[in-house]
Amino acid sequence: MAVVFQKPQALLDVPFTYCPGCTHGIIHRLVAETIDELGIEGHTVGVAPVGCSVMNYNFFACDMVQAPHGRAPAVATGLKRAIPENIVFTYQGDGDLAAIGTAETVHAAVRGENITVVFVNNAIYGMTGGQMAPTSLPNQVTQTTPYGRDTSYSGHPIRVCEMLATLEGTALAQRVSVDNVKNVQNAKKAIKKAFTYQIEKRGFSIVEVLSTCPTNWGLDAQESLQWLRDNMIPYYPLGVYKDVGGTTK
Amino acid sequence: MAVVFQKPQALLDVPFTYCPGCTHGIIHRLVAETIDELGIEGHTVGVAPVGCSVMNYNFFACDMVQAPHGRAPAVATGLKRAIPENIVFTYQGDGDLAAIGTAETVHAAVRGENITVVFVNNAIYGMTGGQMAPTSLPNQVTQTTPYGRDTSYSGHPIRVCEMLATLEGTALAQRVSVDNVKNVQNAKKAIKKAFTYQIEKRGFSIVEVLSTCPTNWGLDAQESLQWLRDNMIPYYPLGVYKDVGGTTK
Amino acid sequence: MAKVLMKGNEALAEAAIMAGCRHFFGYPITPQTELAAYMAKKMPKIGGVYLQAESEIAAINMVLGASAAGKRAMTSSSSPGISLKSEGISYIAGSDLPAVIVNVQRGGPGLGGIQPSQADYWQATRATGHGDFHLMVYAPSTVQEMTDLVALAFDNADKYRMPVMILSDGMLGQMMEPVELKTANATDCPIEKPWAACGHRNSRPHNVINSLYLTPQALEELVKKRYEKYEVIKKEEQMADEYLTDDADIILVAYGASSRICRTAVNTARKEGIKAGLIRPITLWPYPAKYIEKHIAHAKAFLCVEMSMGQMVDDVRLCVNGRKPVAFYGRTGGIIPAPDEVLNEIRKLTGGVK
Amino acid sequence: MAKVLMKGNEALAEAAIMAGCRHFFGYPITPQTELAAYMAKKMPKIGGVYLQAESEIAAINMVLGASAAGKRAMTSSSSPGISLKSEGISYIAGSDLPAVIVNVQRGGPGLGGIQPSQADYWQATRATGHGDFHLMVYAPSTVQEMTDLVALAFDNADKYRMPVMILSDGMLGQMMEPVELKTANATDCPIEKPWAACGHRNSRPHNVINSLYLTPQALEELVKKRYEKYEVIKKEEQMADEYLTDDADIILVAYGASSRICRTAVNTARKEGIKAGLIRPITLWPYPAKYIEKHIAHAKAFLCVEMSMGQMVDDVRLCVNGRKPVAFYGRTGGIIPAPDEVLNEIRKLTGGVK
Amino acid sequence: MAKAIIDETKCKGCGLCVAACPRKILVLSPDKINSKGYRPAQVVDQSKCTGCASCAIMCPDVAITVER
Amino acid sequence: MAKAIIDETKCKGCGLCVAACPRKILVLSPDKINSKGYRPAQVVDQSKCTGCASCAIMCPDVAITVER
Amino acid sequence: MSTLNILLAGFGGQGILFLGKMAAYAGLMDNRQITWLPSYGPEMRGGTANCSVCISDDLIGSPLVINPDILVAMNLPSLEKFIDKVVPGGTVLVDCSIIDKKVHREDINVFYVPATRLAADNGLPGLANMIMLGKMLKETKFCTENALEEALLKCVPPRKADMMELNRKALKIGSEL
Amino acid sequence: MSTLNILLAGFGGQGILFLGKMAAYAGLMDNRQITWLPSYGPEMRGGTANCSVCISDDLIGSPLVINPDILVAMNLPSLEKFIDKVVPGGTVLVDCSIIDKKVHREDINVFYVPATRLAADNGLPGLANMIMLGKMLKETKFCTENALEEALLKCVPPRKADMMELNRKALKIGSEL
Numbered sequence A, B: 001m002a003v004v005f006q007k008p009q010a011l012l013d014v015p016f017t018y019c020p021g022c023t024h025g026i027i028h029r030l031v032a033e034t035i036d037e038l039g040i041e042g043h044t045v046g047v048a049p050v051g052c053s054v055m056n057y058n059f060f061a062c063d064m065v066q067a068p069h070g071r072a073p074a075v076a077t078g079l080k081r082a083i084p085e086n087i088v089f090t091y092q093g094d095g096d097l098a099a100i101g102t103a104e105t106v107h108a109a110v111r112g113e114n115i116t117v118v119f120v121n122n123a124i125y126g127m128t129g130g131q132m133a134p135t136s137l138p139n140q141v142t143q144t145t146p147y148g149r150d151t152s153y154s155g156h157p158i159r160v161c162e163m164l165a166t167l168e169g170t171a172l173a174q175r176v177s178v179d180n181v182k183n184v185q186n187a188k189k190a191i192k193k194a195f196t197y198q199i200e201k202r203g204f205s206i207v208e209v210l211s212t213c214p215t216n217w218g219l220d221a222q223e224s225l226q227w228l229r230d231n232m233i234p235y236y237p238l239g240v241y242k243d244v245g246g247t248t249k
Numbered sequence C, D: 001m002a003k004v005l006m007k008g009n010e011a012l013a014e015a016a017i018m019a020g021c022r023h024f025f026g027y028p029i030t031p032q033t034e035l036a037a038y039m040a041k042k043m044p045k046i047g048g049v050y051l052q053a054e055s056e057i058a059a060i061n062m063v064l065g066a067s068a069a070g071k072r073a074m075t076s077s078s079s080p081g082i083s084l085k086s087e088g089i090s091y092i093a094g095s096d097l098p099a100v101i102v103n104v105q106r107g108g109p110g111l112g113g114i115q116p117s118q119a120d121y122w123q124a125t126r127a128t129g130h131g132d133f134h135l136m137v138y139a140p141s142t143v144q145e146m147t148d149l150v151a152l153a154f155d156n157a158d159k160y161r162m163p164v165m166i167l168s169d170g171m172l173g174q175m176m177e178p179v180e181l182k183t184a185n186a187t188d189c190p191i192e193k194p195w196a197a198c199g200h201r202n203s204r205p206h207n208v209i210n211s212l213y214l215t216p217q218a219l220e221e222l223v224k225k226r227y228e229k230y231e232v233i234k235k236e237e238q239m240a241d242e243y244l245t246d247d248a249d250i251i252l253v254a255y256g257a258s259s260r261i262c263r264t265a266v267n268t269a270r271k272e273g274i275k276a277g278l279i280r281p282i283t284l285w286p287y288p289a290k291y292i293e294k295h296i297a298h299a300k301a302f303l304c305v306e307m308s309m310g311q312m313v314d315d316v317r318l319c320v321n322g323r324k325p326v327a328f329y330g331r332t333g334g335i336i337p338a339p340d341e342v343l344n345e346i347r348k349l350t351g352g353v354k
Numbered sequence E, F: 001m002a003k004a005i006i007d008e009t010k011c012k013g014c015g016l017c018v019a020a021c022p023r024k025i026l027v028l029s030p031d032k033i034n035s036k037g038y039r040p041a042q043v044v045d046q047s048k049c050t051g052c053a054s055c056a057i058m059c060p061d062v063a064i065t066v067e068r
Numbered sequence G, H: 001m002s003t004l005n006i007l008l009a010g011f012g013g014q015g016i017l018f019l020g021k022m023a024a025y026a027g028l029m030d031n032r033q034i035t036w037l038p039s040y041g042p043e044m045r046g047g048t049a050n051c052s053v054c055i056s057d058d059l060i061g062s063p064l065v066i067n068p069d070i071l072v073a074m075n076l077p078s079l080e081k082f083i084d085k086v087v088p089g090g091t092v093l094v095d096c097s098i099i100d101k102k103v104h105r106e107d108i109n110v111f112y113v114p115a116t117r118l119a120a121d122n123g124l125p126g127l128a129n130m131i132m133l134g135k136m137l138k139e140t141k142f143c144t145e146n147a148l149e150e151a152l153l154k155c156v157p158p159r160k161a162d163m164m165e166l167n168r169k170a171l172k173i174g175s176e177l
């Protein structure tokens, strides 16, 4: 009998600190599998955000740098410009990337910075206990939108891939989900493509992964996947928004 | 004989401090004419940026607030939320709005903040003596791109209207120019529309005005207009990128 | 009003609303989140503005805008977020705008930790941004004070046209204590603000809110005028609480969370026959120098206790100016010192006996 | 090498390159623009990185990244830009990363002015961000020192693994003086950095650069270790220049631009028969206390002169600790004091005669 | 024959594997509580396992190894 | 008859009005230098002015008033 | 000092913070000084929750209880973490339906309360905490009975009047053990 | 103190900063201490430019010249702004082809140099500044002649060798006035 599925090498043998059923864990694994398959662990440097995944520097086996909230793309830029032959990725939540880090994200894309961004959109600030994120859905109840997000007051959720697709420096902007086996496999492909584009020096690549936050959504793990399907995917359509190497949605 | 053209009331009788031929002055006048025509000076509050137009608080007759570099949209948000019946506009350069102020700009649009942004794109940091702006053109020589902007190194210029047009909260995103009489008149119409949309509470409106910087471009006033036509307009096509009230390019 | 149990963060929020604050701009950060959440719940019901900004920088600049419009405006954050606000705070000071800024301190530097700390004292009292300016800084030590001082903060911000900080910490923000909420202010703009950029309504010259002065002479003149105001504040606004200081040989100096621990330690020391006392600064700027001055003659030594590596101790030393020894005891990183540790320091200073 | 005339900003840039700096991340601001422009011109020619960031915040975080990768990295700005960098600087300190940060100070607060100032002293020495930490701070007073100190800054940043600031000002940045550029460092990474996050190349465990420690005990331990290092630095790295202090009755204390003015004033005072001298701190942190200590016995008074409303004077007072009077004279807003003004203060302190 | 091996010390009892298994052979332990306080997932009928790895693909805690 | 009136104290001699005038009746003063050190624009033949205001529309310093 | 230091610890979801709030309010109703301090931040995500309550006749210094007079432990990690910190002579209440270990200290009073099972058996799901509180009242008399009833009125919102009865029932079960 | 304080002022574009740089380099070539400080920032956009040069045998304190020993004024606003600051006994050089006002102070030496016109007349456009410098050398002997020549070698890049001759010519015109 052969092992057909096991923990990737690029994940250290350290248990995740995420809540039960939180899909951050799946996404971590996909990144690690990609690193394994591309054989790049030794020259990969990851950048951890501020958010629930802040301590992913304890999980990934490659070298890691923890960045200030929202500034991961700038830190990654420093790392990449310093040693261009390294593979540099950031792993960021929606608060980190799409709120406080908006300028850093947009300008990494503007510069066509040759880095890979794994963007985990769970429509909420997970780590701080469930406040509205710029990606929180219309009418979504959060700690800071106790009566539901009122779009006429707090605005409509931001669609990051669509926005970044307008920039020339963006090589890949794709949105995926991890709500079922097939989508997880697609997500993996997208992440791998993003890393490959970096190896090929094509510029800035971002994969937006729709993810769950059972704890702050107040749902169990399975219900959370359903909520993601029912609410997030309609607002955030999956697909390729920009791909310098292929077809774009 | 009747006066068919004169200084608008909403401009104080204070000489501009701009360089000879700098089109900041034209744009000031257009904003002031709009204020006059809409009769809103008494309840308009303008926000001055950091940039060559920083001292426009000395020029506009309405109440004015000088904002930190890039933060004019946030300051305007505070002003508008405080007194929603006031008309609030920002006047910002390309360094101010599209570099350091990227997050504030994007999120004012995301929120559909009911303010008007007059965005003066002169493809350079004027005030600080001519450094590369995010909008500087490919191969443009500036103080910090002495060998010309190398897009493979510093990225491609950012097209702000195109980017903001992807956001639901944007009511109007239009690019105009002031390089000739007709374009100045079009610019005026766009600015007036942007203010009108605010009065009609339609959300975030931005008018990007292509402008000159004779001093830092190293050209005279007339040559600068030509340079704008020859270089900027091809990269930054004039037009309406989003208009909730009408046709979009 | 009967006392209710409230978390410090929530009590502060409610008190701010009662003080007429109708404009709150925030960005989530532990351990101040309940403050924003409370505002998010309450403001819509009373026609106030709660807006979650895209960042701390945006939040402080929204405060700048709302304050420029003449409204009582507030923001809150914790240590890293305050660093990000520092440019904006310097602008608010340089534009002579009132504003209330809450720092629910946590351990630093960098991302640090989220447990209570007092390591932002220097930042609060000397350099919340660049240039010559000061904030008024209030340091509550109970949930009740979280409410009382916020009202004072708004009043003084308006009175002196300057930013005022409430320097709290994770312990005070998270704990519940009984609290009595004082009576409310009727309006969100209790005093006339003829300088406000609220639209001139064609009835006065335009108002300008600004901090740019390209002529050094003009800038200096303005800064000096501001420092004259600061002198008035130094004279009028010093606040401190004294506990058993009258006959004290050894005087502890501590504010906020650490002052509570010191009070317990002082009590125990007294039981051991050591004449210990406590000065608890309530204003950190202006520093309550006159309270310290009173006791320099009779005190044998001062002991400054902080949840930091030693910051306020500079101010104690500057007051005492070599006339008596000044010792320091601190914990950092989010650790609240235990009364026994402080007691030990007291014993050390007194040779173990009275 | 022959002396050449160079602007302070440009000389500093060239010296940084000679010190092995190949990674510069900046954002334009007056009066430091020439520094970035020089880098923009030179770096591409020598295979170095000049990158104009989208903001000061991005720039400091790019520095964090490049430094994390093991490279000598630098950024420069002026006062408001330094405020924006303060969160990042606190992270760099909290992550034990080397970095060199240049502040070409201008008048504040807020947008302030663009003329020279020394009003960011407190920010530089006590609170460039939140939490318990320090930068090393060097204060050049000539264009030559702009170059010499930047080399030292890089060396000490690497040696102590901490951020180092060059606290300059608009006058030093803009002026030209003859300068001799010292010999160059061969490499951009002169010392081994086994901690760097440069890719483990499958030959060592992964490196982590981080400032988060959720357990307060762990955070405290780390901070305390850092403060032990600071104690070493305080012992080893104090630098100051003395001028006619040996027999001085009145000792001026001034750094950077204002020290030059003081030197002239001291000369004039000596001609009038007043025994004046000057201590010019070169390190502002660690503060050169031992240089002051030496003279407390014989000096009759100290006079601290700053281009601010009085910031370094706190440190002078803390050193002197009441043993002698300490006076202050300052100009702010971008004004460089004239030697005569300082002379007047000297005269006042000495009663006008020797 | 295939095998899904669940590392009970890592499992957080979220049930995503249970839902994902096309053969419906996984359950959360009705009685056991692991050291973290969770009811770990268990294979009730190993023989039915196809080794499709659906369970493992959905497991957020990388607690499952699959052999085939 | 129309009239373009140039406020010489405000004019910075940029020449944009000169280029904009369809009747080509504007020039920069060949001799005069105003207090700011600029050669102000002048109308050389007022009678030809149509009052089209092109000059004023292009003037960045709002130095021109047009009557018609 | 007559300060009573109480430490309540368990998993998230067991109502630990509410238990603390009840104890605190009870102290307040007795007109005493009280403080309540939760553990906070991501550590809660690890699954543990704990909370310090101080009740005193004097102003309370640190609200953080390091050496409790009373420890209520509702899961094993909590018991193991805090048992050695209990002051000699202190009281420990262990939910023995969840924790099957015994306490080996001799200098403290330990009560094993099968609160979770009792709650389940009595149709009071989620009210193990109140059973513990009832027992705590009985064994420590940390407040008056009346105060506890008043605390209940403060802590349970009026619109959840049905909960009130269930809570009372749970408290009673605990106080009669 | 043997410090010579020079202030050079005019419109932007008149080569004021270059003039200062030449003076400074000349001082350096004489092995003296020198400083050069320009006015900077947006004020330059207003059209004025000025620059302080100090030449001394001792370390130089403030490089900012407030009371010049030598003032070179190349436009009216500059002359008006600085004329009262010149030290008694100081020297003022006025470009009288641009400034048609006379100086009314009696305690200083004023030289009216039609530099701009001379430059135009001699086919040396833009070199009025060097004519002023030549005159300054003649009247103040602020440096040796040799130093000025060496300064020229430092300030004019080799690839602009043709400029060198023109500069020399302008200096000569000035120094012979």
Ligand SMILES: Cc1ncc(C[n+]2csc(CCOP(=O)(O)OP(=O)(O)O)c2C)c(N)n1
Pocket (backbone or CB within 6 Å): A050, A051, A052, A053, A069, A092, A093, A094, A095, A096, A097, A120, A122, A124, A125, A126, A127, A128, A133, C027, C028, C029, C030, C056, C080, C081, C084
């Ligand atoms: C400057 C700064 N602001 C705020 C915070 C507090 N903070 C920590 S995580 C976080 C947001 C996390 O949300 P997101 O990025 O969506 O990640 P998630 O936890 O949802 O994965 C915030 C605001 C901080 N640490 N630093």
Ligand SMILES: Cc1ncc(C[n+]2csc(CCOP(=O)(O)OP(=O)(O)O)c2C)c(N)n1
Pocket (backbone or CB within 6 Å): B050, B051, B052, B053, B069, B092, B093, B094, B095, B096, B097, B120, B122, B124, B125, B126, B127, B128, B133, D027, D028, D029, D030, D056, D080, D081, D084
């Ligand atoms: C925080 C901060 N960073 C930098 C500056 C310096 N600065 C002043 S204006 C400016 C850029 C101006 O360029 P732009 O916005 O394009 O306006 P323009 O002058 O071209 O009209 C900069 C970087 C500053 N004042 N504050």
Ligand code: SF4
Pocket (backbone or CB within 6 Å): A017, A018, A019, A021, A022, A023, A024, A052, A122, A126, A127, A212, A213, A214, A215, A216, G045
């Ligand atoms: S709080 Fe939400 S995002 Fe964070 S670990 Fe828990 S479930 Fe995941």
Ligand code: SF4
Pocket (backbone or CB within 6 Å): B017, B018, B019, B021, B022, B023, B024, B052, B122, B126, B127, B212, B213, B214, B215, B216, H045
């Ligand atoms: S520097 Fe450029 S943008 Fe600024 S006023 Fe002059 S021409 Fe206009």
Ligand code: SF4
Pocket (backbone or CB within 6 Å): E002, E003, E004, E020, E021, E022, E023, E024, E025, E026, E043, E048, E049, E050, E051, E052, E053, E054, E055, E056, E066
């Ligand atoms: S490998 Fe497939 S069949 Fe086997 S347990 Fe997992 S999901 Fe079920």
Ligand code: SF4
Pocket (backbone or CB within 6 Å): A021, E006, E010, E011, E012, E013, E014, E015, E016, E017, E018, E040, E041, E055, E058, E059, E060, E061, E062, E063, E064
């Ligand atoms: S998916 Fe993983 S963590 Fe969740 S129950 Fe199954 S094995 Fe356990």
Ligand code: SF4
Pocket (backbone or CB within 6 Å): F002, F003, F004, F020, F021, F022, F023, F024, F025, F026, F043, F048, F049, F050, F051, F052, F053, F054, F055, F056, F066
């Ligand atoms: S109004 Fe028209 S015709 Fe008359 S001067 Fe102006 S541009 Fe020429």
Ligand code: SF4
Pocket (backbone or CB within 6 Å): B021, F006, F010, F011, F012, F013, F014, F015, F016, F017, F018, F040, F041, F055, F058, F059, F060, F061, F062, F063, F064
């Ligand atoms: S456009 Fe205006 S400023 Fe320019 S030359 Fe004509 S009148 Fe003068």
Ligand SMILES: [Mg+2]
Pocket (backbone or CB within 6 Å): A051, A093, A094, A095, A120, A121, A122, A123, A124, A125, A126, A133
């Ligand atoms: Mg999130």
Ligand SMILES: [Mg+2]
Pocket (backbone or CB within 6 Å): B051, B093, B094, B095, B120, B121, B122, B123, B124, B125, B126, B133
């Ligand atoms: Mg610009």
